[in-house]
């Protein structure tokens with residue numbers, strides 16, 4: 001293993017100190033350039049795909065007749081310009097802090113380190129996208145195209161507790177409920193009114209009755225508004241809803257129910273507008289094979305157990321799971337992604353690097369899966 005703590009901490013520091021919120025092209029370009037420079041000595045190919053959210057960087061090695069791994073990373077962070085000034089990059093030995101350090105500047109460091117030491121002639125494709133944190137609209141097509149060509153997709157999102165991989169991710173649905181009732185004077189003419197707010201309250205209870213925590217289906221009504229005055233029966237009301245599902249079946253069930261909701265007051269009009277922006281990342285047997293392999297490698301290099309968890313958050317792994325086996329959460333280990341206490345636990349980095357490199361090398365010989373797995377036991 002060729003792992004150099006000082007060298008890779010330096011690269012991490014450089015990357016964190018380039019602020020790159022989604023949509024800030026200049027920062028994203030600088031992150032990409034720093035990575036290209038770091039890999040320039042290795043003799044890899046790279047190309048930039050232009051987009052209005054910044055470039056999509058593709059670093060790759062083609063080997064004729066062979067498929068390799070697709071590695072997914074993103075250069076953007078959720079932190080606005082100026083966050084660095086309030087929370088500068090800080091190295092406390094085993095804990096490293098700074099905006100985007102865990103999600104996913106440290107994941108990018110792992111990608112660079114693994115690719116630098118990758119066995120020559122191992123084919124792979126690494127995409128570094130500019131818009132993961134805002135839904136991957138511009139990167140979606142190339143992600144899907146490359147996932148179809150790959151033997152496995154490895155996602156550099158942060159790992160779970162003690163490095164757990166994310167083997168299931170929820171699909172996310174965003175809906176708006178719009179209710180039109182009939183206004184009237186609450187005291188003089190209560191019979192004439194049809195309250196949109198009363199209907200809204202009943203709709204919310206109905207929505208919550210559709211949850212299924214055992215299957216991982218959650219529904220949250222996060223915003224409500226409606227009505228104009230206390231003495232007027234509300235003529236309109238609306239709500240914003242967040243739905244998370246783990247399976248396509250659950251997604252279909254909810255889509256169907258929301259297309260024809262019950263009416264608690266027959267005089268009102270109810271509409272649900274919205275859709276699922278990312279499909280759920282399901283367990284499937286090919287992904288499970290790869291998880292088994294990752295577990296064996298991890299135990300061998302770190303002496304620790306590796307678990308696989310289901311999580312509510314979505315990533316680009318949601319897009320690829322149907323197209324190629326997908327392992328997500330292979331990036332750095334730490335705490336506080338999208339939170340001010342975001343940090344990386346450095347002790348895990350050398351093992352994460354070794355795991356990523358080993359998986360990329362295994363990906364080349366996908367056809368001989370069985371034999372290779374035998375070697376790891």
Ligand SMILES: [Zn+2]
Pocket residue numbers: 074103104132157158
């Ligand atoms: Zn991320």
